[in-house]
Amino acid sequence: MSAATRSRPAAAPPVTAGRWDDARFEAERARVLAGWRTGAEVDLAEAAALHKRRPALANVPRKRAWGRETGTVLIQPYGGVTTLAGHTELVRHLAEVGEADIVPTTVDSQTRNLKYASAEEALRASERQGKELLNGFPIVNHGVRGARQVVEAVEVPVELRIGTVVPQLACEIAFAAGMSSVTAGPIYYTAHYSRDTGFAETIANWQYVFRLIGRYAELGVPIGLQIHGIGTSTPFPNTLLGAAAVLETLIAAAQGARSFAVDARLMGNLAQDIAGVRAIREIVEEYVVRRFGYADAAITIDRKSWGGKYPEDTARAFGIVCYNAVSGVLAGADEFIANSVQEGVGIPLKEANADTLKAIRQVVGVMRGQRAALAGEEVETEVEHMKAEMRAILDAALDLGQGDPALATVRGFQAGLLDIPFAASRHCRGEVMVARDAAGAVRYLDPGRVPVPAAVLARHRACLERRAAARGRPIDYQTIVDDIFSISRGFLVRD
Amino acid sequence: MSAATRSRPAAAPPVTAGRWDDARFEAERARVLAGWRTGAEVDLAEAAALHKRRPALANVPRKRAWGRETGTVLIQPYGGVTTLAGHTELVRHLAEVGEADIVPTTVDSQTRNLKYASAEEALRASERQGKELLNGFPIVNHGVRGARQVVEAVEVPVELRIGTVVPQLACEIAFAAGMSSVTAGPIYYTAHYSRDTGFAETIANWQYVFRLIGRYAELGVPIGLQIHGIGTSTPFPNTLLGAAAVLETLIAAAQGARSFAVDARLMGNLAQDIAGVRAIREIVEEYVVRRFGYADAAITIDRKSWGGKYPEDTARAFGIVCYNAVSGVLAGADEFIANSVQEGVGIPLKEANADTLKAIRQVVGVMRGQRAALAGEEVETEVEHMKAEMRAILDAALDLGQGDPALATVRGFQAGLLDIPFAASRHCRGEVMVARDAAGAVRYLDPGRVPVPAAVLARHRACLERRAAARGRPIDYQTIVDDIFSISRGFLVRD
């Protein structure tokens, strides 16, 4: 190391959504692939050839495009276990018995935190004891060769599911193994999967992945992203998710990614949840396609089920799962990401996981063609208000970020324009407070510094006041806690 | 027997809804109670006293009234097994684990056909072998003393469920045992539970039960009816159900019954199913309360789940059950009559039956207060058309029957103004043919002689033509068959 380099410590590159140049990417890549012995198995050209040999619909972006064209609602479960045998068996069961359209490979949390050595230990112990000791599939330890066996075990495409601020090596291995999509991105994972890491750092780490996807695209291999925005696991307005999703999508698109499945989360009030899917779709298209000009971006909306606490009772969980399916179909969602009916119990057995898919499939089947059947003023008002709110947040944040979505993200969170309750990260202010109104719709109790338009906020406040009046008690912190547990107890509101 | 009586064979009494006089009732009663040895256990005054000792909400009509007042949706499963021990255990499980609001006592089909001796044999064999050999609870064989143990096993009220054209003795025993409601009535049970018995005969048999209910009412004990109209187990228009339900309700009210829970059946198209509940409620109230002046009639609408073939797969059945729950809540149904998730398998295990209730409870809980959330033009049009159609059928039938609902029933079916496909009875013409449109809504392929208003029929035909055009094949008998199986295969229409 030269004296010059030593004396001038490599300044953190400025926060920008600008496309990485090749030098930066290659330098970073060498470092990433050296992170664990299996990094050496990665060979981009060979991987691209592998992807091309697979059937067209074994690719996630193509499968999603096909679903959207044919009006086929896709269904994807969660799932990942420790051993290669166990995980292969799991994805095969989900594909064959559960008829999953896309199968998951959920990664364990040691891997998410780069603890490859401890993951290795737990993996060996699992193999010895015939037990699955990790909470997911340690893909880096299994390496390209292991992960390929997973991909080749099924005819359907595989999506890597990994909540982390350091996704680089896992994505390298996954894509090289033939997996063709990954859950993302920097905002969600900073907020919920780390405590100290800043947005700028996570953005850079994920930009690496997005650029890698860009590389694959240049080689003719589409790789998809499932964009989380800033969903959270307690009641919250889907507008916050939508605004953050636009920023994540823009950051990814700048590096060359083009296939985006954007989340919209079930909160429980049907009208609001239908509006959520519609409003998020319209805003993402408005900003990504029209304002920022990514005319070739493929955008689908997936309906995630309730992401908070579930009942331990499997039968009751079927109720949630199917209710979610109805709301998703009515909203015109393109895909379901399906928590299993054992969500409240623990890592699901493969049978319960497949059963969940069958129940959803039944609902989706029965409702095919009924999308437009129901609407109403309440939905329309909600859509309009949600869009107005997302625009207000995005425009304020982009303003602060001088039009750069990466900078807008960092500064937006600093300023509290973007915020979320109950985040793990200390970089979220957590000033936003949310409660349900009498019909269970999610409303701002306190918007913190989020620039919610006055008319929207007035409606939210009025809704909450009606609930307070009806039950004769103010909405307070205990209400927030009650609203976190309510779905797992069998209702949205019970005053 | 005097020569006079012998020479003039007792002419069948004229068909009329008129209230039975006491002499007729008492004479008939002696005959009924002599039908099996347990008839001797019945004592009206003592039974009335027993009913009055029970808590108020252990009475079905009061429970239904309470549900309607408090906006609490009630849930009732199906269920009945052979032995007293087995059935008591079943209702207890349904009440305690399944939290059923009303528990059922479904009667076996030997009893429904007055085969008490064979039922007795099967009952004894069941007790010996520790198996449940009948398809329901042989209540006449268990007698008042046995049935009382069932009633006293739970805090919730018990409804007798018995599809039969000869309900008299079973109802005597049930009411004397403290059960406070029975499924009815003459139209449904003639059409689907007998082959040769005419409407006039069944009406008389059920009038006996309705008069018995009138007697209990005079003693201060309300006993309820669940009115089936003429629902059937293949796709059919709920308007036919609604028109027949009005007639059944009027026939029952004339003898003194006052608590009516009227069915509306899931067919699968959400807009149409929501409209069905609303339209049936409005028409029943219009005719029973306003036109016929039963101002004190209590009317609730229960949403029956899909009544046709179910999938054998329990997970998929959860999908149907929960979808039904969503549609019922959106429609504002007061009660769910819940086929279990093992409907497609066989008589359900009590655990699966209770699980079904829990799933429904979860959906109902989450949707509480969301009733009015969704509507739309499609629903409104459907409601208006359904009401117009029911009025047309009812007015034509009542015309033929000179304003008497009993006579209207008999003549209406003769003339084919009232009709249904796939009936068991040869007294249904079966000229009506029904198919689903592209969105799964049920439409007349051929109305037979049912006086469907021209505008309604034109809309139905247009809908079917759109389906035919879309798939490039006409709607034929094979389509009707496909539509019978479709829900059990996971969809409403798949062309």
Add this chain to the structure above:
Amino acid sequence: MSTPAPSASKGTVVTGVIGDDVHVIGIRIMEYALRRSGFAVVSLGPLASQKEFVEAAIETAADALFVSSLNGHAELHLPGLRGACVEAGIGDILIYAGGQLTIRQPEWSGVERRFTQGMGLDRVYPPGTSPDVPIRDLAADIAARRRRAGAAAEASE
């Protein structure tokens, strides 16, 4: 009772739902499929007794009885049917049963054995049977019998 078709048909089948059972939808679909395949159908409908089956079979010189049962009481109503046919002199008529022959669904091979070997039925079908399967079997069974009858006739000539 619908009139049997001309004898040009592939065979005549008496259909019905036995005993105290009213589940008529399945057998109606079966009847439709039988007719479409060229069989003559004599339909008894629901709640049909053994006696009605036997009498209709004699009256129409039927080749087969199609007995449906769904309500779980098949084991109460089917035993004795073969014997009644034998007594009435049509002991070798084909008897098929289908629907849902038991309460719940015990292992099928055991059920099948109980109804064929145990009660002398020729064939029984599990729930969800599509009409083509029994129709194919029936055509084959009738053809085999006619061949055998033909052979017997020739032999005796």
Add this chain to the structure above:
Amino acid sequence: MSTPAPSASKGTVVTGVIGDDVHVIGIRIMEYALRRSGFAVVSLGPLASQKEFVEAAIETAADALFVSSLNGHAELHLPGLRGACVEAGIGDILIYAGGQLTIRQPEWSGVERRFTQGMGLDRVYPPGTSPDVPIRDLAADIAARRRRAGAAAEASE
């Protein structure tokens, strides 16, 4: 890290989610309930290491550690915590754990034994525990210790 409340409090608790776990909602609700019941809370948040727990406990003279774990990795991250406390000279600090301590849900009594007798924790709670239960236990445990400490002090006077 929030500052501990004045010593007038019922006791001081260090809270956090251990190891590679980010499930923070439950412990936040726990913290809120602890504060409302008069305890001082020192909150480490998610992804907290054993070292952070021990250092915070020493720094604030805490009475108890409330260790949360939901993601199924408690058995990877909890062993050794009691030892680390002993080594740091706070061996008798109360250690409670809660959340979802295992992958799936094996029989609870076995889990409880593994974490208490096996790893030296004082109390562990199954999923779905309402905050009042551990808070009641904590008040009792602290009171008992203070009584014992008082008695010991008196005895040594």
